[in-house]
Amino acid sequence: MGDHTHSKAGPKYTSGTFTWQSYDPTWSTLLGEYALDVKVNPLRIRGSDKDTFTVTGALLRSLCGSVLTKLPDPPDGVTRDDIYRLGFRFFEAEDGASTDIFPVQVQGGACRAFDEQLIFDWSYPGPLTGWSPVRYEKPAKDELTLTFGRRGETKVPYELLDLNLACDALFKDSSDKMREMLKEASTINIRVVKGFVSGIAWVGLYKVQRFQVIDDSCFPDGEVLDG
Numbered sequence: 001m002g003d004h005t006h007s008k009a010g011p012k013y014t015s016g017t018f019t020w021q022s023y024d025p026t027w028s029t030l031l032g033e034y035a036l037d038v039k040v041n042p043l044r045i046r047g048s049d050k051d052t053f054t055v056t057g058a059l060l061r062s063l064c065g066s067v068l069t070k071l072p073d074p075p076d077g078v079t080r081d082d083i084y085r086l087g088f089r090f091f092e093a094e095d096g097a098s099t100d101i102f103p104v105q106v107q108g109g110a111c112r113a114f115d116e117q118l119i120f121d122w123s124y125p126g127p128l129t130g131w132s133p134v135r136y137e138k139p140a141k142d143e144l145t146l147t148f149g150r151r152g153e154t155k156v157p158y159e160l161l162d163l164n165l166a167c168d169a170l171f172k173d174s175s176d177k178m179r180e181m182l183k184e185a186s187t188i189n190i191r192v193v194k195g196f197v198s199g200i201a202w203v204g205l206y207k208v209q210r211f212q213v214i215d216d217s218c219f220p221d222g223e224v225l226d227g
Helices: 055-067 165-171 178-182
Strands: 008-014 020-031 033-045 083-090 102-107 111-112 131-140 143-150 188-195 206-216 215-221
Touching: 020 055, 033 055, 033 188, 055 083, 055 102, 055 111, 131 165, 131 178, 131 188, 143 165, 143 178, 165 178, 165 188, 165 206, 165 215
Parallel strands: 033 083, 143 188
Antiparallel strands: 008 020, 020 033, 083 102, 102 111, 131 143, 188 206, 206 215
């Protein structure tokens, strides 16, 4: 379970058969909405004598529902309806270090998960609601291509999606893995697909724009191209 002496304890939760202690609840805001990341320390798994467990889509949805019911130290006036994403880190059994964030999208105060996959797609608020960076490619060491696809209800249709805003949002709210890739990128291509997008492929109409990165901000380097 690791040493949590220097961690801030949050509420205890029971999510189905899984009882756990939350640590280090961390709130952040983007475009007027909120994300909440917490660390998960399992205390008991009902009906099991094992100390280990497997992170599944069903478990993440269950954790998400529990946290939305009892928010840990929310900012003044913030309710579940103001949240666009929850993120969960789990403590490694070997050394107590925490994992990268497992995100769950929140829309309309409810958890939104689209299949049984282990890591759900990252989500963003405001005009980017419902559009997620589903696929990434690295054409070169200092170049990154992010493909956004539709996940859930959108506030802005494909035709009006702001690619510059999508690029800037990556630097404000991303997983640890994505942040490491962003550090190396001097050029980012943002592609938005109207059709099907998965982690390994995409099909459909798309638009793409190239950006130069300066001080964690995106600056257009050419016009939006349609395909």
